[in-house]
Amino acid sequence: MRVAVVGAGPAGVRAVGQLVRAGLHPLWIDEAPDGGGRIYQRPPPGFRRSPQALYGLEARKATALHAALDALKPRADWRPDTLVWNIATHPGRLNLMRDGVATEQGFDAAILCTGAMDRVVPVPGWTRPGVTTLGAAQIALKAQGCAIGQRVALVGSGPLLWLVAYQYLRAGAGLAAVLDTTPFRRKLQALRGLPHDPATLAKGLFYVTRLRAAGIPVAEGATPLAIEGEAPDVVAALRWRDAAGREHRLECDAVGLGWGVRPELQLADLAGVPIGFDPVQHNWVPQRDLTGRTPVAGIYLAGDGAGIGGAAVAELAGARAAQALLADAGLPVDTALVARLERRLLRQARFRTALERAFPFPAHLAAAMPDETILCRCESVTAGELRAAAAPDGPHGASPEVNRAKAFTRIGMGRCQGRVCGAAAAEVLAARLGCDTAAIGRLRGQPPVKPLPIPQPEAAP
Amino acid sequence: MRLVRLTDQDRPEIRFVFEGQEVTARAGDTLLTAILAGDGGFLRTSEFGDGPRAGFCLMGACQDCRVFVEGQGRVRACTTPCAPGLRVRRA
Numbered sequence: 001m002r003v004a005v006v007g008a009g010p011a012g013v014r015a016v017g018q019l020v021r022a023g024l025h026p027l028w029i030d031e032a033p034d035g036g037g038r039i040y041q042r043p044p045p046g047f048r049r050s051p052q053a054l055y056g057l058e059a060r061k062a063t064a065l066h067a068a069l070d071a072l073k074p075r076a077d078w079r080p081d082t083l084v085w086n087i088a089t090h091p092g093r094l095n096l097m098r099d100g101v102a103t104e105q106g107f108d109a110a111i112l113c114t115g116a117m118d119r120v121v122p123v124p125g126w127t128r129p130g131v132t133t134l135g136a137a138q139i140a141l142k143a144q145g146c147a148i149g150q151r152v153a154l155v156g157s158g159p160l161l162w163l164v165a166y167q168y169l170r171a172g173a174g175l176a177a178v179l180d181t182t183p184f185r186r187k188l189q190a191l192r193g194l195p196h197d198p199a200t201l202a203k204g205l206f207y208v209t210r211l212r213a214a215g216i217p218v219a220e221g222a223t224p225l226a227i228e229g230e231a232p233d234v235v236a237a238l239r240w241r242d243a244a245g246r247e248h249r250l251e252c253d254a255v256g257l258g259w260g261v262r263p264e265l266q267l268a269d270l271a272g273v274p275i276g277f278d279p280v281q282h283n284w285v286p287q288r289d290l291t292g293r294t295p296v297a298g299i300y301l302a303g304d305g306a307g308i309g310g311a312a313v314a315e316l317a318g319a320r321a322a323q324a325l326l327a328d329a330g331l332p333v334d335t336a337l338v339a340r341l342e343r344r345l346l347r348q349a350r351f352r353t354a355l356e357r358a359f360p361f362p363a364h365l366a367a368a369m370p371d372e373t374i375l376c377r378c379e380s381v382t383a384g385e386l387r388a389a390a391a392p393d394g395p396h397g398a399s400p401e402v403n404r405a406k407a408f409t410r411i412g413m414g415r416c417q418g419r420v421c422g423a424a425a426a427e428v429l430a431a432r433l434g435c436d437t438a439a440i441g442r443l444r445g446q447p448p449v450k451p452l453p454i455p456q457p458e459a460a461p
Numbered sequence: 462m463r464l465v466r467l468t469d470q471d472r473p474e475i476r477f478v479f480e481g482q483e484v485t486a487r488a489g490d491t492l493l494t495a496i497l498a499g500d501g502g503f504l505r506t507s508e509f510g511d512g513p514r515a516g517f518c519l520m521g522a523c524q525d526c527r528v529f530v531e532g533q534g535r536v537r538a539c540t541t542p543c544a545p546g547l548r549v550r551r552a
Binding site for chain 2: 053128143
């Protein structure tokens with residue numbers, strides 16, 4: 001039986017672990033040169049920081065995952081540095097690209113563990129060099145030992161905001177401020193649900209306390225207004241408004257932005273898995289059940305690419321999906337393990353719901369984005385241009401959903417395929433049309449899921 | 462934009478060329494780090510006239526950090542390792 005696992009983050013590692021344990025030899029692909037995913041990304045060879053320095057409170061989990069990863073590589077058909085740029089089912093086929101060479105691989109069953117990326121709301125000036133996602137700010141430190149600037153402002157909401165801030169503080173990076181767009185009372189209300197996972201709650205409180213104790217300016221209920229600078233390739237300041245309505249100008253030379261993460265679901269989409277809007281996560285997520293099964297036979301999903309759950313959930317879900325695959329293939333299943341995984345997954349789901357309520361996507365910020373803000377950074381489409389495309393008196397009539405708006409404005413048509421602007425664009429359009437985000441739809445996945453080099457034809461002999 | 466080298470920087474020096482100037486980087490740097498931790502400032506200019514860009518996601522998703530490497534063509538600076546002797550231009 002030919003089994004493929006796409007992704008070698010927490011979900012992919014645990015999925016492959018179960019498959020190998022059952023005697024299979026899966027094809028295992030990751031776009032990065034090494035596994036670990038973004039959360040447990042390892043620096044390239046030659047870096048020497050300890051796991052403690054790299055992963056902090058998660059060092060034990062990271063070390064355990066890396067040990068499993070390294071032990072599994074020789075027991076699978078391990079393909080790092082390899083992009084899966086298309087997928088087909090019935091018969092299953094993956095299109096791969098490595099070092100500019102395209103190949104195809106057939107499969108009977110596949111577990112897609114494609115992860116997530118930052119969810120951002122554009123702020124005027126966000127295309128300036130010096131502005132990155134929160135995830136990027138973290139990767140710069142973790143994988144390269146660098147801070148994104150001398151005086152870094154971190155803006156957004158969610159666990160990653162506070163984690164990155166704490167990691168920068170600990171590494172000795174200069175922090176200008178941490179601005180949380182979520183009002184304090186909102187988080188307080190949601191705290192009622194959080195004790196389902198007291199360890200995670202304690203970690204969050206620990207980070208905030210340490211930042212305050214270090215004298216880092218921290219604000220809640222903040223609204224970012226603009227990122228400014230004189231020369232076009234620098235950041236000099238962030239203008240923002242506090243919860244009381246006062247405007248401030250914060251001097252900084254770099255800004256990290258992020259409001260949670262959204263699934264990388266392009267391959268699930270191309271495989272034909274139905275995609276629905278999850279109002280709690282405020283994300284489009286592929287349809288799957290607790291076991292990782294999807295309505296498409298032979299396609300299983302795990303990790304953040306299957307709906308945001310974080311690294312701990314990803315490890316559980318990866319193992320669970322592999323067990324589902326084994327069961328469907330008529331192979332022996334570890335029923336005790338399955339029961340334990342499902343119990344823990346259900347408990348985590350309750351915690352996750354509370355977390356999403358504590359750090360909701362700031363749809364109001366996107367809706368209030370000034371017209372001149374570049375919304376789609378690939379194609380330089382402004383919020384105003386998208387709003388105009390939604391107007392009923394426009395040349396094409398109103399765009400009732402986002403793919404039609406894409407055709408008229410080129411929003412989401414660039415090289416990132418809407419990964420970066422899609423969430424905010426839907427909000428801008430929904431606000432302009434006065435309808436729910438879910439009714440706006442989502443930018444459909446298209447192969448290749450990332451830009452590919454066009455191979456040069458071989459010279460005639 | 463300038464990345465700040467904070468920690469884990471005792472790696473061997475390597476040299477490459479960016480926009481015709483020889484630049485010193487460290488083994489293990491990505492092209493993005495090698496350029497932006499020096500005087501590179503930015504990686505490309507938006508083809509729509511809205512100014513310079515220097516990447517955004519650092520995880521190979523946003524495609525905003527592409528540069529031109531002789532012999533390789535356009536690559537993502539955030540996922541391409543810097544290597545001695547590379548000749549790199551803004552894309």
